[in-house]
Amino acid sequence: MKHYIGIDIGGTSIKYAVFDEKATILFHHAVLTPIGNAGDQIPKALYGIIDQLMSVYDGVQGVGISTAGVVNPLSGAILFAGDTLPGYAGTKLKALLQQRYGLPVAVANDVNAAACGEWWKGAARGYGHFFCVTIGTGIGGALFSGGQLVHGRRFRAGEVGHALYDKRSGTTYEQRASMTALMQMAAAELPDFHGGGRELFDLARSGDAACAALIARWTEEVARGLAEITLVADPAMIVIGGAVSEQKEFLLDFIRAHLNRYVPAQFGHAPLVAAQLGNRAALYGAIYPFFYTEETERDSYGNRIDQSI
Missing domain, CATH: 3.30.420.40 (ATPase, nucleotide binding domain)
Known part of the structure; x- marks a missing residue:
């Protein structure tokens, strides 16, 4: 074989x-x-x-x-x-x-x-123009357009984690919206919390208000970056990957609640889907x-x- x-x-x-x-x-x-x-x-x-x-x-x-x-x-x-x-x-x-x-x-x-995996076997099958964002230790992005990956002249297309630099805090998009950033927020603001991302989401699902509020603030940062992708690339969909994609609609609903604040009124935004193949x-x-x-x-x-x- x-x-x-x-x-x-x-x-x-x-x-x-x-x-x-x-x-x-x-x-x-x-x-x-x-x-x-x-x-x-x-x-x-x-x-x-x-x-x-x-x-x-x-x-x-x-x-x-x-x-x-x-x-x-x-x-x-x-x-x-x-x-x-x-x-x-x-x-x-x-x-x-x-x-x-x-x-x-x-x-x-x-x-x-x-992105290629999701196009071949996952959530993006049949889509010729979509953007994939993975949220993990950092944040990465990939643009799939015209039925193929867009690499860019220097193979750097889609590197959204380094975008949205904020001079006041000295941070980039991934330093505010990655899973690393979320766990740093949890360590600083939830002294009784001990666990990882899955445990944090489990507590929010079970009704823990403090955990839910923390995730809400974090997903606003995630939404800011996704709004920029919508405005620049106008993808048919944005696929959210990384281990956090296992949270599926629970995660996506948090993000959707913020997205319209970062695009013009009645402008609309790309549909969000969780990676079907997960991690x-x-x-x-x-x-x-x-x-x-x-x-x-x-x-x-x-x-x-x-x-x-």
């Missing part, structure tokens, strides 16, 4: 899965992202994961990598990474893995991969290139790339 390995590298954890030839997940697991110099530690972590999986599953046809950071999808190199992954920029993941395993390797930005969307997107057959002169996600870059 043919198998495919998908790996999703985030600032907090590395998720990985084995898929069969019908893109069904046979095995799924996660480990903490190693601390230290990411350029050294992440390749070592990947070697350990892939070695282990290949000792159990034969017939591996390819390895798909979804990763935080700005990625050149042609070379599979990391062009830029934030503070959560120090020393990661410049890491040539595709070359390292191909040299070690002699297998086809595809490397993509994690939100681009999530596994990027894993599906990571292996998608191995199921895609098209002409050459395209990157591994089926998008024409300017070879002069």
